[in-house]
Amino acid sequence: MIKKFSLGIIAGFISGLFAAGGGMIVVPAFVHIFKLNEAEARATSVFAILPMVITSGLFYYNNNYVDWSIGIKCAIGGIIGGFIGSKLLKKLSDKVLKIIFIMFLIYVSIKMII
């Protein structure tokens, strides 16, 4: 129980602070610590993160950080992208995607810190 609560607090804190990255903490923790398989870990993580996102969203909304025009355009694109992703996934190798993702992360994180 302590493990579950500490994981929730840490993931919630990151979700609130950066509005992202909760899944990148929860999914590996579910797989390595709680021994869920990959599909269960992803499914359970989305369920667990939704309340964190709604909570954080209220704070951002109250501070006028929500821009509906950008948000709705992105969300519509996101729905289409989700569909493309589910088709494309079967064709692209996991490793290639991961390497592209890592290079992208290195580039932007340096850009953000400097």
Added chain:
Amino acid sequence: MLEFFTGIISGTVSGTGMGGGTILILILSVFMGIDQHIAQATNLIFFVPTSITAIITTIKEKLINWKIGIPVAISGIIGAIFGAKISVNMDVNYLKKYFGIFLILITIYEIYSLVRQYIFDKKRHNKRKR
């Protein structure tokens, strides 16, 4: 229009489970120059409809582990209150820097898991040996 394409890219990546939200925020803030707080809030809006759809599907497929999911969700709300409170009051330049540091940690983990996967594939039967 750019926002729309940003959504498509992030949505596509989200399906791979590799931080579609992180990519959304980064494109909006680093490449389009949108304020970091607004970029972050956009990801929160973005997440809700897509995740609700995903949750409905995974409930039907019985993939959600409630015993673990519910306590993590509840304690997550507490964590989120603290995180969001700090974030909304933080100077945007600091927030960007901390986000960058967080990304580096994520990158290190991703490289580690990639290498691990590589080794695991190579020496499957020697997994427990060190």
